[in-house]
Amino acid sequence: MVILAWMILIIALCCVSCSQCSKSKEKTMKDPVVEKEQPQLVYDSLGRIIERHSASYRRGYQTLRSREKYFYTYDDRNNVVKEIKESFKPTGDLLFRNVNFYSYNEKNQKTEQRFESYGPDNELVRKSRNTFSYNERGQMVEDLGYYDNGVVKSRIIFEPNEKNEMLSETYIEYDENGEKTSHKKYIYSKYGLEKTEDLMK
Numbered sequence: 001m002v003i004l005a006w007m008i009l010i011i012a013l014c015c016v017s018c019s020q021c022s023k024s025k026e027k028t029m030k031d032p033v034v035e036k037e038q039p040q041l042v043y044d045s046l047g048r049i050i051e052r053h054s055a056s057y058r059r060g061y062q063t064l065r066s067r068e069k070y071f072y073t074y075d076d077r078n079n080v081v082k083e084i085k086e087s088f089k090p091t092g093d094l095l096f097r098n099v100n101f102y103s104y105n106e107k108n109q110k111t112e113q114r115f116e117s118y119g120p121d122n123e124l125v126r127k128s129r130n131t132f133s134y135n136e137r138g139q140m141v142e143d144l145g146y147y148d149n150g151v152v153k154s155r156i157i158f159e160p161n162e163k164n165e166m167l168s169e170t171y172i173e174y175d176e177n178g179e180k181t182s183h184k185k186y187i188y189s190k191y192g193l194e195k196t197e198d199l200m201k
Helices: 002-030
Strands: 040-043 049-057 064-074 080-088 094-104 110-118 124-134 140-146 152-160 166-174 180-189 192-198
Antiparallel strands (some): 064 080, 094 110, 140 152, 152 166
């Protein structure tokens, strides 16, 4: 009887092991494990990065999720004025293409950002435009977002102190007619968010 019990136990363990092996092989066949690729950088004659090629992987095990290509264009003050990101499936098919355009003032502070996102068929999916303002210390104090017709869509007001610690952030949203639809203020202490005020009430 003892021998029979041991034989049954051994057979059961073998079945479990075979089942796990089968699942492992199935996962491997669906998601082949690959060696992680190191990012590749391309520089221009001035030593600036003009291309970056990289790959992203699923968490938990090394299976390829997508490949990305980045392209950078600079002005004569070495500011990035155009940034393109292309993402591809492991098969090489395009997932999306994002393009950012940047403008700067005489202090090399970013004053405008335009964003365009295209789908796999090169159709425009989404676009946006934001402008930025700064105080005398060079800290960003306002971020304005716009609708396509030029009406302000959102306004973010930043209140940093002399140490560049954030004291408060105010978020205001508008509809396409310029009417305010939301107005909230987030107040911070040295420990983080202290309180939220709804200024629409």
